Amino acid sequence: MxxxxxxxxxFIYSAIFIFFIIISYRSAKPRYKPEHFTDIFNDFSWxxxxxxxxxxxxxxxxxxxxxxxxxxxxxxxxxxxxxxxxLYSSMKNFLVxxxxxxxxxxxxxITYFASGRKTNTTIMVAFCTFFLGFLSPRYWDKCIMTTCIxxxxxxxxxxxxxxxxxxxxxxxxxxxxxxxxxxxxxxxPSFCYLIPGILLFGLGAVPxxxxxxVYAVPPLIRLTDLGIRLVDKExxxxxxxxxxxxxxxxxxxxxxxxxxxxxxxINQCTMMSLAMVVIASMIGTRGIxxxxxxxxxxxxxxxxxxxxxxxxxxxxxxxxITQSYGEKIQERTQPKKKI
Amino acid sequence: xKFLKKxxxxxxxxxxxxxxxxxxxxGCKVHLGDFDWDSANIHTAIAGYIxxxxxxxxxxxxxxxxxxxxxxxxxxxxxIITEVWRDNLVQLIEDNLAxxxxxxxxxxxxxxxxxxxxxxxxxxxYGLKHVNDMxxxxxxxxxxxxEAPGKGRMTSCISGWTCYTINLVKHKVYGLDKYxxxxxxxxxxxxxxxxxxxxxxxxxxxxxxWTPTGLMGKVDLVKLEEPKYDQACWDEMTKVVEDIKANxxxxxxxxxxxxxxxxxxxxxxxxxxxxxxxxxxxxxxxxNYSIPTADVNKSLAFYMDESGGDMEETAKNFLSSNSxxxxxxPSDVASKVKASL
Numbered sequence: 001m002x003x004x005x006x007x008x009x010x011f012i013y014s015a016i017f018i019f020f021i022i023i024s025y026r027s028a029k030p031r032y033k034p035e036h037f038t039d040i041f042n043d044f045s046w047x048x049x050x051x052x053x054x055x056x057x058x059x060x061x062x063x064x065x066x067x068x069x070x071x072x073x074x075x076x077x078x079x080x081x082x083x084x085x086x087l088y089s090s091m092k093n094f095l096v097x098x099x100x101x102x103x104x105x106x107x108x109x110i111t112y113f114a115s116g117r118k119t120n121t122t123i124m125v126a127f128c129t130f131f132l133g134f135l136s137p138r139y140w141d142k143c144i145m146t147t148c149i150x151x152x153x154x155x156x157x158x159x160x161x162x163x164x165x166x167x168x169x170x171x172x173x174x175x176x177x178x179x180x181x182x183x184x185x186x187x188x189p190s191f192c193y194l195i196p197g198i199l200l201f202g203l204g205a206v207p208x209x210x211x212x213x214v215y216a217v218p219p220l221i222r223l224t225d226l227g228i229r230l231v232d233k234e235x236x237x238x239x240x241x242x243x244x245x246x247x248x249x250x251x252x253x254x255x256x257x258x259x260x261x262x263x264x265x266i267n268q269c270t271m272m273s274l275a276m277v278v279i280a281s282m283i284g285t286r287g288i289x290x291x292x293x294x295x296x297x298x299x300x301x302x303x304x305x306x307x308x309x310x311x312x313x314x315x316x317x318x319x320x321i322t323q324s325y326g327e328k329i330q331e332r333t334q335p336k337k338k339i
Numbered sequence: 340x341k342f343l344k345k346x347x348x349x350x351x352x353x354x355x356x357x358x359x360x361x362x363x364x365x366g367c368k369v370h371l372g373d374f375d376w377d378s379a380n381i382h383t384a385i386a387g388y389i390x391x392x393x394x395x396x397x398x399x400x401x402x403x404x405x406x407x408x409x410x411x412x413x414x415x416x417x418x419i420i421t422e423v424w425r426d427n428l429v430q431l432i433e434d435n436l437a438x439x440x441x442x443x444x445x446x447x448x449x450x451x452x453x454x455x456x457x458x459x460x461x462x463x464x465y466g467l468k469h470v471n472d473m474x475x476x477x478x479x480x481x482x483x484x485x486e487a488p489g490k491g492r493m494t495s496c497i498s499g500w501t502c503y504t505i506n507l508v509k510h511k512v513y514g515l516d517k518y519x520x521x522x523x524x525x526x527x528x529x530x531x532x533x534x535x536x537x538x539x540x541x542x543x544x545x546x547x548x549w550t551p552t553g554l555m556g557k558v559d560l561v562k563l564e565e566p567k568y569d570q571a572c573w574d575e576m577t578k579v580v581e582d583i584k585a586n587x588x589x590x591x592x593x594x595x596x597x598x599x600x601x602x603x604x605x606x607x608x609x610x611x612x613x614x615x616x617x618x619x620x621x622x623x624x625x626x627n628y629s630i631p632t633a634d635v636n637k638s639l640a641f642y643m644d645e646s647g648g649d650m651e652e653t654a655k656n657f658l659s660s661n662s663x664x665x666x667x668x669p670s671d672v673a674s675k676v677k678a679s680l
Contacts, residue, residue: 297499
C-alpha cells in the first residue's frame with residue numbers, strides 16, 4: 001500500500017508539471033513559438049538559450065488578481081490604513097510634542113524599572129538617547145518617528161508571532177505548513193511587498209509597518225518554536241506527573257524555560273525591524289532612514305554615516321531595554337545567584 | 340596519495356583563476372551611465388545594443404540617481420550619458436564644461452515636459468488650471484497628507500533628482516508651501532506606484548511628473564500652468580537651487596520662478612573618453628543619436644505593455660521597427676546590428 005501511495009504522488013506531480021508546460025506553451029505569444037508544434041523536434045535551436053515559449057504565465061494573473069484585490073477590498077485596506085496611521089500619528093505627535101529632556105527622563109525611568117534597577121544599563125541607554133539629538137538636531141524628531149514605526153511593528157510581531165510560534169511547536173502539521181511561508185517571507189525581496197503596500201495603503205508609515213512585520217516576524221516565530229521544542233522532555237513529564245494540564249504546562253513550564261530563546265527572537269526581531277527602516281525610506285517613510293537615503297543620493301558620505309550611527313544607537317537602546325527586561329524575568333525562574 | 344590529490348587540485352585552481360583573468364577581452368570598452376527612470380533606461384539599452392553588436396565593444400552600464408551618476412561623469416569614471424536633463428543642471432554643466440571635464444554631444448530628444456499635474460476628474464470638477472488655483476484650504480483638503488494634518492500632499496521628485504530642490508524653491512516662491520508638503524516618495528518606483536495607486540482607487544492625485552514616460556500615456560493628468568518661462572528668471576532660480584543643494588534648505592533666498600521650459604535632452608561624454616582617438620567612431624555615433632519624443636513615448640509604451648519589463652527586448656523592437664538609426668552608423672555596423680536582431 002505504501003509503494004502504491006509513492007507512485008500515486010509521483011504520478012500527480014509529473015501530471016502537474018506537464019500541465020504547467022502545456023499552459024506556458026499555449027499562452028506564449030505567436031512570435032515566440034515555432035511555426036508548427038512538431039518543429040520543436042526537428043529544429044533544436046531552442047536548446048541553446050532558454051526558449052521564450054517555456055515561460056510560465058505568472059505575471060499577468062498576479063497583476064489582474066492584485067487589481068481585483070484593490071478594487072474589491074479597498075475599504076478593508078482603508079480601515080487597516082486608518083487604524084495603523086492613527087496609532088502612529090498619536091504616538092508620534094505625543095512624543096514630538098514633549099520637550100526633549102522629558103523624553104530622555106522617560107527613557108531613563110523605563111530602563112531603570114524594566115531592567116530591575118540596574119544602573120549601568122540605565123546610564124548607557126540614557127547616554128545613547130542623548131547622543132541621538134547630539135549627533136544632529138534634525139535627528140531627534142526623525143528618531144522619534146522611526147521609534148514609533150518600529151515599536152508598532154514590533155508590537156504586531158510579538159502579538160501575532162509568539163502565539164504562532166507556540167502553535168508551531170505543539171502541532172507538527174502546522175509547523176510543516178508554516179515553514180515554507182516563513183522562508184518566503186524572509187527571502188522575497190522587500191520591494192516585492194513594498195510596492196503592493198504603496199498601491200494598497202499609499203506612501204508613508206503604514207506600508208513600512210507592514211514591511212517590518214513581514215521581514216521581522218519569521219525569526220521571532222522560529223526561535224519561539226525552537227525554544228519551546230527544546231524544553232527537556234523529562235521536565236515536561238515531571239510537570240505532568242505533578243498533575244498539570246496542557247495549559248498549565250505551557251504557561252508554567254514551557255514558556256519560562258523557553259524564555260532565553262524567545263528573548264533572542266525578540267532581539268532579532270528588533271534588529272531586522274531597524275534594518276528595514278532604510279529600505280522603507282525608499283517608499284517615502286519619514287524617519288532616520290530618510291537621512292541615510294538622502295546622504296546616498298546626494299553623495300554625502302558623512303551624512304549617510306552619521307545617520308547610520310544614529311540607527312545603531314537606536315538599535316542599542318531597544319536591545320538593552322528588551323534584553324535587560326528578559327534577564328529580569330529569567331532571574332525569577334533561573335536565578336544566577338545561589339541562595 | 341592525499342598529498343598528490345591536494346597538489347593537483349590547488350594547481351588546477353590557480354591555473355583556472357590566472358587563465359580566467361588573462362583571457363579578458365582586450366578590445367574597446369564603453370562605460371555608459373544610466374539613470375533610475377525609464378526614458379534614460381531605453382536610450383542606454385538602444386545605444387548599448389548598437390555599440391555591443393555593431394562595434395563589438397564590451398558595454399558596461401551603471402545605474403543610479405542624477406547626483407552620483409553626474410558626479411561620476413565629471414570624475415571621468417563614466418564615459419557616456421545618453422540623456423541629460425540639461426536645463427535642470429545648467430549651472431553644473433556649464434561649470435564642468437569650463438573646467439574641461441566633459442564635452443557635449445548635441446541633442447537627443449528635442450522636446451520634453453515637466454510640471455505639476457492634477458488628475459483630470461478633479462481638475463475638471465474644481466476648475467484647476469493654474470498653480471494659483473491650488474492655493475486654497477478647500478482644495479488642499481482634497482489631497483490631504485495623512486502625515487501632515489491640515490496640509491495637502493504634492494508627490495514630488497526624489498531627493499537625488501535636481502527637480503526636488505527646484506520644486507522646493509517653486510513651492511516657496513508660488514506660496515504653495517503653506518498649503519502643501521513637497522513630498523519625497525523615496526524612489527522612482529514609489530512615485531509611479533503612488534500615482535497609479537491613486538488612479539486605481541479613484542483618489543485625487545497632485546504630483547510632479549514629466550514626459551517622455553510610460554505612465555503618462557496610461558493615466559489622465561492635466562498640467563497646471565505656471566508663470567511663463569523666462570531665461571533670466573530660470574538662471575537666477577537655478578543659482579539658488581545649486582546653493583540649497585550644497586548648503587541645505589536654510590540658505591533659501593527669495594527668487595523668481597517660472598515653468599519648466601520645454602527642454603531638449605542632450606548627451607554628454609567625459610573628456611578622457613572623447614580625447615582617446617580610438618573612440619572616435621563611438622563618439623560620432625552618439626553625436627548622430629537622436630530620437631524624437633513621439634518615438635520615445637512609443638518605445639516606453641511597448642516596454643510597459645508588451646515587453647514584460649524586458650529592456651533588451653524593447654531596444655530590439657525599436658531597432659527592428661525603425662530605420663532612422665541606420666543613418667547614425669556606417670553601413671557595416673548597421674548590417675552587423677541587423678544581423679543580430
